[in-house]
Each structure stands twice: as C-alpha cells, then as structure tokens.
Amino acid sequence: DSGVTQTPKHLITATGQRVTLRCSPRSGDLSVYWYQQSLDQGLQFLIQYYNGEERAKGNILERFSAQQFPDLHSELNLSSLELGDSALYFCASSVGTGREKLFFGSGTQLSVL
Amino acid sequence: QQQVKQSPQSLIVQKGGISIINCAYENTAFDYFPWYQQFPGKGPALLIAIRPDVSEKKEGRFTISFNKSAKQFSLHIMDSQPGDSATYFCAASMLGSARQLTFGSGTQLTVLP
Numbered sequence: 001d002s003g004v005t006q007t008p009k010h011l012i013t014a015t016g017q018r019v020t021l022r023c024s025p026r027s028g029d030l031s032v033y034w035y036q037q038s039l040d041q042g043l044q045f046l047i048q049y050y051n052g053e054e055r056a057k058g059n060i061l062e063r064f065s066a067q068q069f070p071d072l073h074s075e076l077n078l079s080s081l082e083l084g085d086s087a088l089y090f091c092a093s094s095v096g097t098g099r100e101k102l103f104f105g106s107g108t109q110l111s112v113l
Numbered sequence: 114q115q116q117v118k119q120s121p122q123s124l125i126v127q128k129g130g131i132s133i134i135n136c137a138y139e140n141t142a143f144d145y146f147p148w149y150q151q152f153p154g155k156g157p158a159l160l161i162a163i164r165p166d167v168s169e170k171k172e173g174r175f176t177i178s179f180n181k182s183a184k185q186f187s188l189h190i191m192d193s194q195p196g197d198s199a200t201y202f203c204a205a206s207m208l209g210s211a212r213q214l215t216f217g218s219g220t221q222l223t224v225l226p
Binding site: 092104 | 154155156157158159202213214215216217218219
C-alpha cells in the first residue's frame with residue numbers, strides 16, 4: 001500500500017457530464033501530481049500542486065482543472081466529458097518537489113459512455 | 114523531443130531467465146531515469162532509478178544500464194520469477210521538474226513457471 005488514497009475507484013458517466021476525482025496524499029507529503037493513463041496515450045503527466053499552489057502543468061486539457069486544499073488533499077475536476085476522456089487517472093504524492101520518491105495511488109478508472 | 118521510446122511491448126521469459134527491457138530518449142536535458150513496476154489494479158511503483166553520471170546501478174536482481182552517448186537505458190531482471198510478471202515503464206525527467214515524468218509506453222512481462 002503506497003499510502004495514497006484515491007476515490008472513487010470506478011466512475012461511469014455520460015458524455016457532457018462533469019466529475020470530480022479525489023486524492024489524499026501520504027501523510028507528510030506536500031506535493032500532489034495527477035497522471036492520466038490511457039491505451040493510446042500511455043501515462044501522461046497532467047498537473048502538479050505543492051502545498052496548495054500549482055507548480056507545473058503538463059498535457060492537461062482546458063476542460064480539466066485541479067486544486068489542492070489546505071488539508072493537502074487534491075481534487076481533479078473533469079468537465080464536458082468526451083468518450084476519449086475514458087482512462088485511468090492516478091494521483092501521486094511526494095514530500096517535496098525535488099528528487100524524492102513518487103508514490104502512486106491505485107487510480108480512478110473513468111468510463112465515459 | 115519529449116518522448117521516451119520503450120521496447121519490447123511484451124516479453125515472455127522462463128523462470129530463472131533474464132528479462133531485458135530497453136528505452137531510448139531524445140531530450141538531452143533529461144537527467145533522471147526511473148523504472149516503475151505496475152501490477153494489475155495498482156498504481157506504478159518505483160523499482161529503481163539512475164542518473165546519467167553512472168553507467169550502471171544494481172539493486173538486488175534489478176539492474177539499470179545507462180549509455181549516455183547512445184541516449185539509451187535498459188532494465189535487466191536477473192533470475193526472473195513469476196512474481197515479476199507485471200508491466201514495466203521506463204521514464205525520464207529533467208532537472209527542476211523531477212516528478213514531471215515522461216513515461217515510455219510500457220512492457221508487459223510474463224514470467225512462465
């Protein structure tokens with residue numbers, strides 16, 4: 001168990017809808033990262049937060065947004081969902097923003113029908 | 114230039130054999146090269162990592178070989194065991210963005226008993 005908790009494990013929704021994925025980092029970790037894993041794109045970095053502030057953006061669509069709250073949990077919001085958004089979304093955490101080990105959660109499987 | 118190319122896509126090895134997975138990169142700014150192991154239903158977990166100032170790093174049965182001039186690195190799993198059956202991802206990141214990992218496409222390893 002990595003210590004990173006993601007909920008829900010599975011999410012089924014329809015096109016055009018909006019969903020929120022939640023992540024609780026390991027105790028003591030200040031950084032949260034979101035990654036998307038799909039069959040055609042593989043594992044892609046979406047966005048990083050450190051202690052509540054956005055630190056880096058990767059291949060994140062404008063329809064997607066995230067935030068990190070004062071208790072350090074993070075939420076990834078996906079709106080105007082399309083079929084192609086179906087993927088496994090991972091949250092990861094680390095102590096800081098340097099070379100520390102990255103711990104991944106078990107992911108949220110999103111299916112857009 | 115951000116891509117990391119991984120091969121083979123799948124690999125079948127007999128128990129006790131050596132598993133070899135290769136990766137190549139283009140971006141010479143990459144300076145951190147981890148390998149992740151992912152079991153079904155789980156998130157990726159860091160297996161071993163190397164920086165370009167060394168040509169080899171060994172941890173137990175797992176060895177990374179790094180060839181800076183060729184911009185290639187590989188994972189060798191010695192004495193492969195059925196419990197090693199998983200998907201393996203190579204990755205790379207740049208100084209200052211250590212956890213914004215660029216992942217390879219993954220290799221599904223099956224170790225036959």
